[in-house]
Amino acid sequence: MAKEAIPMTTPEEDTTTTRALQGLESGSSSVRLRAVLAVGTAPDPRFVGKLVERCAIEPDFYVRDMLTWALTRHSPTTTVPALVGELRSERAQARSQALHTLSKIGDRRAWPALTRELLTDGDDEVARSAWRAAVVLVPExxxxxxxxxxxxxxxxxxxxxxxxxxxxxxxxxxxxxxxxxxxxxxxxxxxxxxxxxxxxxxxxxxxxxxxxxxxxxxxxxxxxxxxxx
Incomplete structure (x- = not known):
């Protein structure tokens, strides 16, 4: 039986990936915005971890909104576990942004992670994000x-x-x-x-x-x- 071929990336694709990752770290919000747009336009599971990581620290509202959009463009089988992991973060923005993104993805496999602790979180932004996510994800x-x-x-x-x-x-x-x-x-x-x-x-x-x-x-x-x- 022939072995299944493993997809290989071209040097050009690797260069594009490197540039996009560097763009996410830029001190310019407009550069970060363009980098996230590029990632969302051409989804690649290799980016998911970096996108989620950036959500926790991104200071610009518009870039955070684009990060959520880019994550929704990737497969939930990759994004949901990564986002659920962020719900245990000590950083309020990480929890809030993960909840917001989960509500946009709408995959009910995330429901068990919406604990009472999150729904009553001491941080108002986290709690509000948890409420919005909960009403989207709650099982019948x-x-x-x-x-x-x-x-x-x-x-x-x-x-x-x-x-x-x-x-x-x-x-x-x-x-x-x-x-x-x-x-x-x-x-x-x-x-x-x-x-x-x-x-x-x-x-x-x-x-x-x-x-x-x-x-x-x-x-x-x-x-x-x-x-x-």
Missing amino acids: GEESELAGVLATQLGRGGRETQLSLSRALIALGEVITPVLRAAMTSRDPRVRQHANATERLLRDPDAGFEFAIEEAKRVAVLGTGGQEG
Whole structure:
């Protein structure tokens, strides 16, 4: 039986690879951007490790966005294990960017790696990325359990963080109603307001988050006044 031929790279291809890898290390964001574009245009599994490594330290938003795009152009069998490994990194950006990229790839084999620890991560950017990834990757039938974990984060952070959580919960659909109703009875006024605002948005997606929050505050004040009066 003839042996399967092993694909060989040409000297020209090796030179191109070397240049692209050097470009990823450039001090110029525009050079890095072009290098990532080149890698994504001609996917090569040899680049995956370097792309993932760069995600953890890349300071430029547009280059990070292009890194995610380039990774989505490669086979999930190569990218997903590498990205899942980054979820254990001590560097917040590594975790956040890996989660963001996993949400774009959409391969549910990554689901077991989205732990409660990540969904409640102390870093807001990591947590927000985990929420977005979770609602994309959650297997059918596990939405209610995920909603329960996400509901523990109600009232957390500022406007952007709260809006991200509301959007993630709403993406799960009607299964969030019981956990929102429970949160509406919380002793913490921020939790109650956030739960009320999310429930309002679930019923009326066009209401807008700011309006929903103000409406939740108004309801809370009127409720208090009614009890006192």
